[in-house]
C-alpha cells in the first residue's frame with residue numbers, strides 16, 4: 001500500500017533488551033506481552049521470546065493467551081520446548097484450560113485455590129498471587145495463615161508465587177519485599193519454581209534476593225519509565241509512513257473538516273496529508289504535537305478518522321518519510337499521554353512490521 005503507515009518493530013532490539021535485563025539483575029525474566037505486546041504485536045513478540053529461550057511470558061487475559069496458542073507456530077512447537085503463558089486475571093471456568101497445556105493460571109484468592117485443586121488442576125500450573133495491600137487481586141494478608149497451613153498440610157508445590165511491588169513510596173516497597181520474602185521463606189522457597197515481585201518501575205528501584213525472575217513489560221520493549229533511565233535498553237518500535245499528498249492551502253478556507261484558523265493554519269501555506277488517523281489509534285490529542293520529516297520537526301495540525309494533516313514547508317515532498325512518536329518524552333509533553341498509552345491504543349488496522357527473521 002502506497003505511503004501507508006505502520007509500526008516497525010526491531011526484533012534484534014527486543015532480543016538485546018531481554019539479554020540486558022537478564023544480566024542486569026542476574027535473574028531470569030518473565031516478559032509481559034499483554035495488550036498486544038504493548039502495541040508491538042503479540043504473536044511476533046511471543047515467537048521472539050521463544051527464540052530468546054524465554055520459558056515463561058505473562059498476559060492479562062485468557063483471550064490473549066488463547067490467541068497466541070492457537071497460532072500455527074505454537075501449535076507445532078515441539079513438546080520439548082518449554083514455553084508457558086501465565087494469565088494474570090482469574091479465568092473463572094477451569095475447563096477453558098483443557099485444550100491449552102501451555103497456559104498457567106494465577107491463583108488470586110484462597111477460594112480459587114480450593115476450586116482449582118478440586119478441579120484437579122496441577123499446582124505446577126498455578127502461580128499464587130499475594131496481595132500486600134495493592135488491592136487489585138491476590139490472596140489477602142488476612143488469609144495468609146490459612147494459605148500457609150494448607151500448603152504445608154497438603155505439601156503443595158507450585159509453579160510460582162508472586163506479588164506486586166508498588167513503588168509509590170520507597171519505604172512501603174521495602175516493607176513489601178520484606179513481607180513477601182519472609183512468607184516465601186516460611187513455606188520454603190523450593191515449593192516454587194518461579195518467584196517474582198518486580199515490574200519495570202520496581203526493577204529500577206529495588207533489588208530482591210529471593211526472586212528468580214523480574215516480570216517486566218515496559219523495559220522489554222525498551223520503553224523507559226518516566227524518572228528513570230537504563231542506558232543499555234533500546235527502543236524497539238518506530239511509527240512511520242510517507243507523505244501521501246501536499247496541498248497549497250493559502251487560499252483555502254478549510255482544512256479537512258475544520259476551519260483553517262481553528263487548526264492553527266491561518267497563515268500556513270502548505271498542508272501535507274498522511275494516511276493515519278484516529279481509527280488507527282492515532283488520536284486527536286496528537287494535534288499540535290510534532291512529527292519528523294527529513295530530520296526536521298513539523299506541526300501536526302489536524303487528525304481525522306483516516307488521515308492526519310501536517311503543516312509543512314517547501315522542503316517537504318510527496319513520498320518523504322514521516323516519523324511519529326519519535327521522542328517519548330516529547331510525546332508525553334505534547335499529548336499528556338505516556339508512550340505506552342499511545343502504543344496500546346493503536347488498533348489492528350495499523351500494520352505491524354517486524355524486521356529481522358525468527359530463527
Ligand SMILES: *Cc1c(COP(=O)(O)O)cnc(C)c1O
Pocket residue numbers: 032034060088164198199200201215216217218219
Ligand atoms: C502489566 C503487568 C506487569 C508489567 O508491568 P510493566 O510496568 O510494564 O513492567 C507486571 N505485573 C503485572 C501483574 C502486570 O499486570
